[in-house]
Amino acid sequence: MNVAIVGGTGYGAVELLRFLYNHPHVTVVKIISHSNSGTSFSEVYPHLVNIIDMEMDSFDIDQLAEEVELVFFATPSNVSKNYIPGLIDKGVKCIDLSGDFRLRDGEQYQHYYGEEMAAADYIVKAVYGLSEINKEAIKDALLVANPGCYPTATTLGLIPVLSHNLAEYQHIIIDAKTGTTGAGRSLSQGFHFSEMQENFKAYKLGVHKHIPEIEQVLSDTANEAIQVTFTPHVVPMTRGIMSTIYVDLKEKQSTKELINLYKEFYQDKPFVRIREEGVIPQTKEVYASNFCDIGLYADERTGKLIIVSVIDNLVKGASGQAIQNMNIMNGWDETTGINQLPIYP
Numbered sequence: 430m431n432v433a434i435v436g437g438t439g440y441g442a443v444e445l446l447r448f449l450y451n452h453p454h455v456t457v458v459k460i461i462s463h464s465n466s467g468t469s470f471s472e473v474y475p476h477l478v479n480i481i482d483m484e485m486d487s488f489d490i491d492q493l494a495e496e497v498e499l500v501f502f503a504t505p506s507n508v509s510k511n512y513i514p515g516l517i518d519k520g521v522k523c524i525d526l527s528g529d530f531r532l533r534d535g536e537q538y539q540h541y542y543g544e545e546m547a548a549a550d551y552i553v554k555a556v557y558g559l560s561e562i563n564k565e566a567i568k569d570a571l572l573v574a575n576p577g578c579y580p581t582a583t584t585l586g587l588i589p590v591l592s593h594n595l596a597e598y599q600h601i602i603i604d605a606k607t608g609t610t611g612a613g614r615s616l617s618q619g620f621h622f623s624e625m626q627e628n629f630k631a632y633k634l635g636v637h638k639h640i641p642e643i644e645q646v647l648s649d650t651a652n653e654a655i656q657v658t659f660t661p662h663v664v665p666m667t668r669g670i671m672s673t674i675y676v677d678l679k680e681k682q683s684t685k686e687l688i689n690l691y692k693e694f695y696q697d698k699p700f701v702r703i704r705e706e707g708v709i710p711q712t713k714e715v716y717a718s719n720f721c722d723i724g725l726y727a728d729e730r731t732g733k734l735i736i737v738s739v740i741d742n743l744v745k746g747a748s749g750q751a752i753q754n755m756n757i758m759n760g761w762d763e764t765t766g767i768n769q770l771p772i773y774p
């Protein structure tokens with residue numbers, strides 16, 4: 430299958446290429462770049478010299494419709510909504526790594542993304558691509574809204590206990606940390622080496638665009654409006670997200686019982702690994718892989734369940750999950766092309 434990537438010189442795109450290069454059913458025939466069309470990809474990313482030297486193109490909808498079956502958008506917020514409707518109308522499937530098609534509520538989109546939402550006709554067509562939870566709907570999707578990185582780690586950690594109605598729906602606290610690639614490749618003052626190294630900062634309290642996304646997924650799970658307290662932090666590492674989640678259990682449960690419940694919930698999900706009692710996953714243990722690893726501790730003193738969920742933000746949090754969704758859309762084994770081991774140490 431021929432595919433294209435838009436947002437060519439960003440981190441999401443280069444990570445898509447890392448996996449798609451060895452994918453047995455896919456060829457990347459076009460890399461679209463608005464800033465570097467006409468330039469060879471390996472000129473921008475010299476680690477791929479003699480491997481991906483393809484010249485990047487500018488966006489041409491007719492050419493794309495003629496040459497590819499599926500387009501990945503790895504563009505910043507408020508970009509893909511201007512291009513995807515036209516491609517869908519021409520029968521080209523799209524997987525959007527940005528947040529443009531994730532939210533159903535236009536007012537929330539306007540509030541958190543600062544612009545008007547995509548056209549409603551296309552929002553209803555978009556399937557939220559949390560692969561482990563929405564597999565059936567993803568199979569028939571024309572447009573997949575790939576989840577955000579924090580929402581992926583957080584909702585995979587929370588859905589089992591919420592869907593079994595074992596936890597209170599309110600007072601959920603999510604304390605999350607990300608590496609700096611979460612901010613993308615373009616330069617900004619707060620991400621300079623001298624600003625980041627030996628530093629640890631919280632940001633966007635109460636205004637982060639992943640708040641409504643997490644709440645939408647959890648509310649769908651519980652069939653009841655859920656609000657969460659979410660505090661993101663950035664830490665001086667390149668890749669990785671750790672989401673530490675605190676939730677009140679309705680009744681006393683042991684760690685062992687909850688681990689068994691999570692293992693059963695994810696038993697046929699190859700990319701979710703539940704740790705044994707007393708073992709809490711670390712970001713390095715999923716580095717560069719599509720795994721989401723979850724550790725649990727039921728604090729019998731306070732009645733809280735502590736969930737620790739880790740992913741690589743660029744893989745399960747973005748490009749890896751996007752390829753997992755492409756595999757599901759095409760009826761291929763969902764691990765095809767993305768079953769590499771984590772890099773360790």
Ligand SMILES: NC(=O)C1=CN([C@@H]2O[C@H](COP(=O)(O)OP(=O)(O)OC[C@H]3O[C@@H](n4cnc5c(N)ncnc54)[C@H](OP(=O)(O)O)[C@@H]3O)[C@@H](O)[C@H]2O)C=CC1
Binds near residue numbers: 437464503578610743
């Ligand atoms: N980094 C991460 O961990 C995650 C990222 N995402 C989302 O994936 C998307 C891509 O992220 P990432 O690759 O990290 O971001 P980057 O900033 O690294 O790359 C985005 C690329 O999009 C292109 N671009 C920038 N502005 C425009 C524009 N106005 N119009 C068209 N293209 C533009 C640029 O490439 P060019 O000039 O070559 O076109 C740019 O390099 C974002 O929406 C991000 O939020 C989601 C989950 C995790």
Ligand SMILES: CC(=O)N[C@@H](CCC(=O)OP(=O)(O)O)C(=O)O
Binds near residue numbers: 577578608611612
């Ligand atoms: C460190 C940092 O800035 N991280 C980004 C990660 C979010 C992201 O990339 O997700 P979307 O797909 O929803 O845009 C942020 O907090 O906005």
